Amino acid sequence: SQELEQSPQSLIVQEGKNLTINCTSSKTLYGLYWYKQKYGEGLIFLMMLQKGGEEKSHEKITAKLDEKKQQSSLHITASQPSHAGIYLCGADIQGAQKLVFGQGTRLTINP
């Protein structure tokens, strides 16, 4: 089983709508990273969260790490075609000093 579970696995939304992607672990997360990937290309860093309760925003994307540091959410407001891609969460689980990634969420934006 995956150490990091992402949900949903795929998401199709109408342009302009809001959406949320979740990343959950049964263990404490020491550093949670969100990346975006275009199919077959490299990963682009979006945000890093380290403290419980931390929230960061960049343009229309907001990421939060819950107080217990076991779940993170990525929220996109007023989605645009440029938001389409695969979103991956990565985390250092229990301070192992190596990143474990979720299986990814494939986001499609319909015009």
Next chain:
Amino acid sequence: DSGVTQTPKHLITATGQRVTLRCSPRSGDLSVYWYQQSLDQGLQFLIQYYNGEERAKGNILERFSAQQFPDLHSELNLSSLELGDSALYFCASSGQGAGLDEQFFGPGTRLTVL
């Protein structure tokens, strides 16, 4: 452009063969990470080097090995290749610290084993 370069971009080879993938980190970055991404396994951490020394190991097969050279570039060697080794191999680099930090990913090498 992340500043991380990987060569070659594509590689097609046969089972049983050996290949070398090359990565040049961003200028000044001391850590290099190797990842394998396949459809069934997702993105898997293989190994990390920091300033020439192995720092952390993930799900790396014994048939695979890596090293980081004095100029900080890194190579991933894959030998006795099997069909299941077909995947995208990513290299990432991060800054001065040995601990986990924001990682900058290269464009990847797509390996196809026939």
